Amino acid sequence: MRRDALPLLACLLVLAGCENAMQDMYDQPHLEEGEATTLFPDGRVLQAPPPGAVARAAGVRADSSGGRLGVADAGADAGPPGRSGRAPPWGHGEPEQPLPAMPGLPLTRAVLERGRDRYRINCEPCHGALGDGDGTLPRRGFPPPPSFHEARLRAAPDAHLYAVITHGYGVMYPYGDRVVPADRTAIVQWIRTLQLSQHFPAAALAPGERHRLDEASP
Template sequence: MKPWLLLLAALLAGCDDRAEQPLYRSGRGVPLWQGADAPAAVPGSMARGDGARLALLQRRPALDAALLQRGAERYAIYCSPCHGLAGLGDGLVVARGFPRPPAFAEARLRGMPDAQLLQVIAEGHGVMYGYAARIEPADRWAIVAHLRALQLSQHAPLAMLPAALRRALENDHGR
């Protein structure tokens, strides 16, 4: 028999070591830690699917200045690189060749239910990846509130404006 075949057989004989590895599950004793349970979770972290955390998505928070301010901050951090500060789909990454996302002022997105916007933020859509691990549920609601404010700023009916501002706009338009 050829010596290289013996060497190959010897090397392949050790390939089944993984079949004997134990399976460790979180929250159970692990021998690596001398019989203690697995290390405690990082403070502030939460397991995926945790009911209390996800319950925050079921209730829309009260719309106030603090929520809109938080939404503007979170939007600037997470969304503006692609969507742009005004939500027009003209963020910095688009200028560098990334596909242009839709403008939030499009009729399709203005009519999208809040629940669907929350889902897209969490799970992503198209080339957008999900932000569930990065954006807390309360912050997702804040971002949705900011998106609605952006949409309203670009498609507010003239009748919603105060009378003095409406007259000023009508006079400027008539010139």
């Protein structure tokens, strides 16, 4: 070893021993839960979240992507998770799990537009614009999701789709801590709209629409 490297080696050894000796960043002054403080008007250390705050990893069934579990009540919408904390694989012949209650929303244009908006943000990158499972990510090598137009998913109850959004399934992580319950319901309604757009029976069309369809058909 070169002699001019010995001082550098000595400095490195000294620095390596400083981790347990210099604890200023670990043992710094701080307030404990339940202590009094003059920082806030009510004199309490623990403060309620400000209005409009979005809960993250709240409750034992929050299923956050980081694996953290919160201490707040997840609410009735979370429902019991499926196997391994995931929603049940509807239509695969496996035992069905109890499905969570899905908040009801009126089927209105505003709700569908909200569902379309939330779908584009949270779902379209994988599931595609029409729900075929050919989104941008699968086209770049990510495992493709099933098509919403498969018979089993068209026959699945709305609560199943809601449960998958909430708890995730397979490689899809849960959105229970990212999408509020009403928006999850709106997304389900938009998925049903996509399914209907590709499988609407021609015989149920109004005469004028049926004529337009016949003219457009090759």
